Amino acid sequence: MNSPKRITPRSSDLGDGMVVLRALPTREQRMVGGWCFLDHLGPVDFPAEHGMHVGAHPHIGLQTFTWMIEGEVLHCDSLGNQQIIRPGEVNLMTAGHGIAHTEDSVTPGSRLHAVQFWIALPPDAADCPPAFAHHADLPRWQEGTAQLTLLAGSLGGRVAPTQLHSPLIGLDIRSTAATELTLPLRPDFEYAVLPLTGRVGIGGEDFSANEFACLERGGDTLALTLAAGTQLVLIGGEPFAQPVQMWWNFVAFERDTISIAQADWAAGSPRFGAVKAPGERRLVAPPPPWQGSLHTG
Numbered sequence: 096m097n098s099p100k101r102i103t104p105r106s107s108d109l110g111d112g113m114v115v116l117r118a119l120p121t122r123e124q125r126m127v128g129g130w131c132f133l134d135h136l137g138p139v140d141f142p143a144e145h146g147m148h149v150g151a152h153p154h155i156g157l158q159t160f161t162w163m164i165e166g167e168v169l170h171c172d173s174l175g176n177q178q179i180i181r182p183g184e185v186n187l188m189t190a191g192h193g194i195a196h197t198e199d200s201v202t203p204g205s206r207l208h209a210v211q212f213w214i215a216l217p218p219d220a221a222d223c224p225p226a227f228a229h230h231a232d233l234p235r236w237q238e239g240t241a242q243l244t245l246l247a248g249s250l251g252g253r254v255a256p257t258q259l260h261s262p263l264i265g266l267d268i269r270s271t272a273a274t275e276l277t278l279p280l281r282p283d284f285e286y287a288v289l290p291l292t293g294r295v296g297i298g299g300e301d302f303s304a305n306e307f308a309c310l311e312r313g314g315d316t317l318a319l320t321l322a323a324g325t326q327l328v329l330i331g332g333e334p335f336a337q338p339v340q341m342w343w344n345f346v347a348f349e350r351d352t353i354s355i356a357q358a359d360w361a362a363g364s365p366r367f368g369a370v371k372a373p374g375e376r377r378l379v380a381p382p383p384p385w386q387g388s389l390h391t392g
């Protein structure tokens with residue numbers, strides 16, 4: 096296998112001292128299959144009285160996929176769902192036509208470590224009705240000293256319960272001891288690996304925590320060499336025929352779709368509903384950068 100492309104995620108400040116590392120999208124890699132956003136949150140030890148608090152904000156055209164590693168976060172959405180997500184669990188929110196939600200640390204002054212992915216919805220599902228699902232039980236198994244959790248898609252006869260709209264895979268691998276393992280790949284998928292802790296060898300190169308490895312397409316197996324104490328996520332999927340546009344919390348195939356959503360949120364349109372959450376704040380949607388230049392040619 097050729098060496099994977101190495102991408103250094105950039106840090107992004109979500110406010111309140113919550114700094115995340117964003118591996119997707121980047122200039123070098125916009126998407127991996129339908130996966131269009133990857134934030135590594137923490138691990139962070141919040142000072143006393145502090146935690147993550149993300150006020151009410153809307154989404155369209157995507158699924159938010161939260162994978163909790165340490166800590167507890169309360170999700171509240173405009174469909175009326177209130178769900179605490181705990182380590183080893185997934186929250187999967189399908190925005191489709193429109194939804195709003197909040198995310199709040201349950202216990203101030205505690206530790207948080209999580210991954211938030213977005214999955215772009217394909218054209219036939221981009222405007223679907225919103226939905227929310229919580230998954231506490233995911234396929235888990237051991238290969239040598241490595242523990243694998245299937246977050247999305249299927250692998251070796253195992254199927255994740257997460258409801259997706261395009262062919263995808265998501266996998267968490269962790270090992271306290273140094274180990275090697277080989278995974279089957281689909282030659283029609285794009286793949287990438289993000290080590291969250293530790294270090295992994297791929298194609299003769301080492302990738303440390305938060306070095307994003309984007310694999311060349313066409314391979315049918317992937318050999319991974321995990322250093323002791325490594326945890327990583329692997330994502331893959333069928334490439335989209337048409338890339339998505341992203342602005343703020345909106346994903347769409349057309350800029351106009353995003354402009355309309357931004358205006359709807361700013362106007363308090365019932366499209367997104369209302370979130371009932373403790374101490375709710377409503378975030379302001381910045382106008383898309385292309386607005387105001389529509390008539391300049």
Ligand code: MN
Pocket residue numbers: 152154159196344
């Ligand atoms: Mn969100």
